[in-house]
Amino acid sequence: MIVLTPIFQYFKGVENFEFDALYMKILIGIVFVFNIPAICILINYYIQNKDITLEIDTQTDFIKINKKGKTKNYKISDIETSIYNIGIYYKNAIDNNSRWSTIHSDFGYWDLKFVNGDRYYLSNLLVDFLHEKAFVKKTKYRFRLFPYIDKLNKKAGIEFKKIQIQEKTRVEKFVEQYQSKNERQLREILDNKKSYQKEAVEAAELVLKNKNVG
Numbered sequence: 001m002i003v004l005t006p007i008f009q010y011f012k013g014v015e016n017f018e019f020d021a022l023y024m025k026i027l028i029g030i031v032f033v034f035n036i037p038a039i040c041i042l043i044n045y046y047i048q049n050k051d052i053t054l055e056i057d058t059q060t061d062f063i064k065i066n067k068k069g070k071t072k073n074y075k076i077s078d079i080e081t082s083i084y085n086i087g088i089y090y091k092n093a094i095d096n097n098s099r100w101s102t103i104h105s106d107f108g109y110w111d112l113k114f115v116n117g118d119r120y121y122l123s124n125l126l127v128d129f130l131h132e133k134a135f136v137k138k139t140k141y142r143f144r145l146f147p148y149i150d151k152l153n154k155k156a157g158i159e160f161k162k163i164q165i166q167e168k169t170r171v172e173k174f175v176e177q178y179q180s181k182n183e184r185q186l187r188e189i190l191d192n193k194k195s196y197q198k199e200a201v202e203a204a205e206l207v208l209k210n211k212n213v214g
Helices: 004-012 021-049 088-095 170-178 183-191 198-213
Strands: 052-057 062-067 070-074 079-087 108-114 119-123 140-144
Touching: 021 119, 052 119, 079 088, 088 140, 170 198, 183 198
Parallel strands: 079 140
Antiparallel strands: 052 062, 062 070, 079 108, 108 119
């Protein structure tokens, strides 16, 4: 919109509007630079998949792939490995990190290998399957900053299971609190164990030991 609005006003003949060609060139250049990753991925997908069509019917356990005019029919149960290669932004669902979405985050491809050795690299431009429930139960995932089709990538995928973040134990919480205490304060806790919780005493011992080691 920042780029298109001035152009629209210029051609519409808005009064008191000054068209700065240099300003527009800079804006267009910035937009182009930010879109380079997405453009490169689109070109990569087009080159790899321009001669491929894909049909999937999960109800009848059927996959039909046409490549360069030659059609092959498979069963979903014939799949040996199924790996979704998607943007690293979607790893947030696993590790609860705070990665930002980018203009190319929604690109991805399916590394699909059948038991007979046939292997395909199918972009989500053919069929949008990457961010919904996987067609194949044993599907694994690779997360990449730039998910262009890389046929040399041998890295094993991981299961898309959210990591259970364990709550800190009471001892760990006390350890955090006692990090700022000096040796005298820690020894006071140890000398008066009956006045403190068991976990607090254990934490004081750990912190004091670490301070002495350091």
